[in-house]
Amino acid sequence: xxxxxxxxxPPTQPRVARAGVVGKFLRSTTGPIGAGVMGIxxxxxxxxxxxxxxxxxxxxxxxxxxxxxxxxxxxxxxGRDIFSRVVHGTRLSLQTAVxxxxxxxxxxxxxxxxxxxxxxxxxxxxxxxTDFVLAVPGILFALVVVAVLGSxxxxxxxxxxxxxxxxxxxLARASTLSLREQEYVLAARSMGASPFDxxxxxxxxxxxxxxxxxxxxxxxxxxxxxxxxxxxGLGTPPPAPSWGGMLQSSRAYLxxxxxxxxxxxxVLAVTIAALDAIGRGMQVALGTRTAGRAxxxxxx
Amino acid sequence: xxxxxVRRLLQFIPVLFLASIAVWAIIYAVPxxxxxxxxxxxxxxxxxxxxxxxxxxxxxxxxxxxxxxSGAVVGDFGDSAINGAPVLGQLxxxxxxxxxxxLFSLTIGLLLALPLGIVSALKPRSVLTKVINVYQAAxxxxxxxxxxxxxxxxxxxxxxxxxxxxxxxxxxxxPVGAFRNTFLPALxxxxxxxxIIARFVSASLKDSLAQDYVRTARAKGVPEGAVISKxxxxxxxxxxxxVVGLQIGEFLGGxxxxxxxxxxxxxxxxxxxxxxxxxxxxxxxxxxxIVIAFLLINLIVDVLYALLDPRVRLE
Numbered sequence: 001x002x003x004x005x006x007x008x009x010p011p012t013q014p015r016v017a018r019a020g021v022v023g024k025f026l027r028s029t030t031g032p033i034g035a036g037v038m039g040i041x042x043x044x045x046x047x048x049x050x051x052x053x054x055x056x057x058x059x060x061x062x063x064x065x066x067x068x069x070x071x072x073x074x075x076x077x078x079g080r081d082i083f084s085r086v087v088h089g090t091r092l093s094l095q096t097a098v099x100x101x102x103x104x105x106x107x108x109x110x111x112x113x114x115x116x117x118x119x120x121x122x123x124x125x126x127x128x129x130t131d132f133v134l135a136v137p138g139i140l141f142a143l144v145v146v147a148v149l150g151s152x153x154x155x156x157x158x159x160x161x162x163x164x165x166x167x168x169x170x171l172a173r174a175s176t177l178s179l180r181e182q183e184y185v186l187a188a189r190s191m192g193a194s195p196f197d198x199x200x201x202x203x204x205x206x207x208x209x210x211x212x213x214x215x216x217x218x219x220x221x222x223x224x225x226x227x228x229x230x231x232x233g234l235g236t237p238p239p240a241p242s243w244g245g246m247l248q249s250s251r252a253y254l255x256x257x258x259x260x261x262x263x264x265x266x267v268l269a270v271t272i273a274a275l276d277a278i279g280r281g282m283q284v285a286l287g288t289r290t291a292g293r294a295x296x297x298x299x300x
Numbered sequence: 301x302x303x304x305x306v307r308r309l310l311q312f313i314p315v316l317f318l319a320s321i322a323v324w325a326i327i328y329a330v331p332x333x334x335x336x337x338x339x340x341x342x343x344x345x346x347x348x349x350x351x352x353x354x355x356x357x358x359x360x361x362x363x364x365x366x367x368x369x370s371g372a373v374v375g376d377f378g379d380s381a382i383n384g385a386p387v388l389g390q391l392x393x394x395x396x397x398x399x400x401x402x403l404f405s406l407t408i409g410l411l412l413a414l415p416l417g418i419v420s421a422l423k424p425r426s427v428l429t430k431v432i433n434v435y436q437a438a439x440x441x442x443x444x445x446x447x448x449x450x451x452x453x454x455x456x457x458x459x460x461x462x463x464x465x466x467x468x469x470x471x472x473x474x475p476v477g478a479f480r481n482t483f484l485p486a487l488x489x490x491x492x493x494x495x496i497i498a499r500f501v502s503a504s505l506k507d508s509l510a511q512d513y514v515r516t517a518r519a520k521g522v523p524e525g526a527v528i529s530k531x532x533x534x535x536x537x538x539x540x541x542x543v544v545g546l547q548i549g550e551f552l553g554g555x556x557x558x559x560x561x562x563x564x565x566x567x568x569x570x571x572x573x574x575x576x577x578x579x580x581x582x583x584x585x586x587x588x589x590i591v592i593a594f595l596l597i598n599l600i601v602d603v604l605y606a607l608l609d610p611r612v613r614l615e
Contacts, residue, residue: 030437128314132322135315135594136587137554140571144583147575148329224443228557231445232572247446254453261453265446273441 021209024285031281037274045091052084056241060084064257073263076246077253085241086264092242093271096157096226097219103161105215108168113199113207115169116176123173130166138163139225146234156235160225164218171214175207209286213279220275227268243268301603308599312592319591323584324368327355330580337580340381354378377585382577387585390570397468398566401489401559402551404482406544408490409497416494417501418533421509432498439495444488448561451484466562485562489555493547500543505536538609545601549594553586 025031044051054060059079060071067074073082115123133141138160145159179185180203188202229235230244238245243264250261330337335351343351352358356367371377377387416436420429456464462484469477508514509532517531518524556568563569567586574582606612 128318131315131595132318132591135319135549135591137550137552137590139556140553140568140587140590143556143571143575144326144587147578147580147583148326220441227443228445231443232557232560234575247449251449254449258453261449265443265449268446269438269442272443273437276437276441 021285025281028281028284030277031285034274034277034279034281037270038278041090041271041274042094044087045094048088048091052081052087054081054084056080056085056088057239064253064260066257067259067263074257074259076257076260077249082246082260082263085246086243086267089241089243089246089264090267090271092153092236092240093223093226093268096153096160097222097275099154099157100160100164100222100226101215101218103158104164104168104218105211107161108165109172109204109211110199111165112169112172112174113176113203116173117180117195117199117203126169126173130169133163133166134170136163138221139228142225142229143234146229151229151234151237153236153240156226156229157222160222163225164221167218168211168214171210172207175210176203179203179206209282213282213286216275216279216282220272220279223268223275224272301606305599305603308602312595315595316592319588320369320372321365323588324365324372326584327580330578337578338378338381340578343381372585372588378581380574380582381579382574387581390582391567391585391589394565394567394570396470397564398552398555398568400468400471400478401482401486401555401564401566402548403471404486405489405493405551405555406547408486409493409547410544412490412494413497413501417498418505418528420498421502421505421536422528424506436495436498439491442491443557444492445557445561447488447491448485448558451487452561455484464562466564468565482564485555485558485564488558488561489551496547497540497543500540501536504539505532508532508536511535535609538605541608542601542605545597545604549597552593553590 057080060081061075061079063075063077063079065071065075071081071083073086076082076085111126115126136144141163142156142159145162146155149155149159176199185198185202188198193202226235227242227244227247230242231248233245233248235244236242238249246264247261247268250257250264254261327334327337332341334355335348335357336343338351338355339347354367356364359367375388379386380390416432419426420432423429452464455461462480466481466485469481471478509528511532514527514532517527522531553567553571555566556572558564559566559568560572567590571583571586573579574586
């Protein structure tokens with residue numbers, strides 16, 4: 001883990017204040033911009049087949065043409081339309097981001113709540129496992145998992161998801177610890193709620209704020225790591241139109257078609273910036289500052 | 301202090317135990333026989349037999365682990381599947397290169413981040429701060445490998461200011477050559493971490509400017525420049541030590557792609573070639589080394605923090 005350790009759980013908002021969170025998010029500087037850009041990118045990913053003017057995998061014209069009316073981003077070394085490939089690459093990237101973040105959240109949240117609520121040996125064992133995974137830089141962890149499982153879209157998603165899970169465990173655990181002795185949890189316990197009920201129905205809904213922020217952060221890191229691994233040829237294998245893979249092939253043609261190296265990178269950076277902006281807007285709205293980019297895989 | 305360090309070192313044991321199991325199991329998780337994974341598919345039958353012997357495949361699994369780990373403890377991770385040289389030596393060769401890259405990157409990162417962080421804390425509502433905020437967001441969003449391509453186009457290929465392939469020239473042998481070779485990859489990484497560090501500097505400087513002792517200093521007539529540099533900034537830089545320290549841990553092995561882009565012979569590229577060449581002994585040793593280094597760096601950062609700030613009590 002890098003920038004922030006054990007992302008300190010904020011005192012969770014009482015349920016009543018929840019309505020104000022959306023308003024605060026929309027009034028934050030970065031939130032609405034990020035959400036707007038992400039909305040567009042989601043539409044692009046969902047409607048890729050309708051939006052892309054050409055088949056992303058087939059030859060559409062002469063190789064290495066400059067951007068123009070016919071090919072908005074130009075063509076690559078095989079004469080494929082770069083714009084169409086970037087559009088389909090959006091789908092690929094967001095798919096990895098959603099998959100990895102969902103995996104980490106679905107596995108990490110319950111384990112973290114369990115560790116925080118039950119404590120004892122369960123907690124100790126889980127914490128040592130997270131210590132180990134967090135001691136390996138995110139990109140390296142993904143690289144080793146890919147070395148064992150082989151490359152491919154789903155292995156890549158899984159590799160990034162596993163690497164991101166410990167941060168969720170830590171975050172959920174810290175939040176749970178801060179809630180465990182709260183009056184409403186004690187009240188639920190004194191009314192005879194089972195430990196499972198308390199964990200699932202009383203604690204989990206109240207720690208979702210920081211978890212959702214962390215999901216956004218994880219999505220952005222996942223896109224960056226996936227692009228980095230595809231860039232070095234260990235992520236999504238060609239001819240799939242991954243952004244990282246496109247940037248890799250573009251290196252050989254920097255002088256013939258410089259936009260080939262520039263435009264996919266711009267779209268990649270804008271996507272990550274949009275997710276970061278949403279994350280920051282949410283932190284403002286929830287009044288937390290610490291969820292952070294824990295486990296920075298983005299450096300590559 | 302001593303008892304704290306001892307306690308922390310004892311906590312390393314379970315983590316290292318888990319790490320060693322995970323690393324050892326890599327060979328077994330790979331499809332195919334572990335012995336083939338160890339020496340490669342085109343190994344001679346003798347080499348294969350030697351690998352089976354080394355892994356102790358005829359023994360019970362816990363014994364196989366013990367056999368491996370007893371070698372690992374004394375630094376024997378076997379030989380590389382690719383070039384047959386002992387793994388430990390190859391690893392040791394790369395460590396100075398990685399440390400030098402980390403040093404350059406952190407220096408660049410701090411040189412960029414300190415002024416940015418200070419300005420945005422002192423003038424939170426100015427136009428300059430808005431520009432800095434955009435820079436910070438961009439520094440974190442733009443992938444380092446893409447910055448690398450752009451830098452190579454601009455500064456190495458077109459103008460020939462820097463070599464586009466960065467060799468490792470030790471700083472103590474040839475400082476100028478070291479600078480020329482390390483600058484571009486370090487700039488990529490430095491820009492990235494400056495985004496993180498600047499945010500920390502800004503946030504903690506804002507915090508300390510709001511403290512009572514700053515108000516006291518101002519009230520007793522200390523000039524504003526001295527209030528900022530001597531009173532506020534000094535305390536604000538303490539948390540920065542933590543961020544910078546932890547970043548060194550991330551730099552060992554976490555800079556794979558940047559090292560690949562610039563062909564820089566650091567630990568990251570060693571691991572990359574090992575992964576592409578399925579050289580598992582190297583992967584095993586490198587991952588274990590990085591875990592140990594990360595744990596030690598964390599411990600050093602915590603101790604340093606307590607030494608710098610007497611208010612921090614190590615528990």
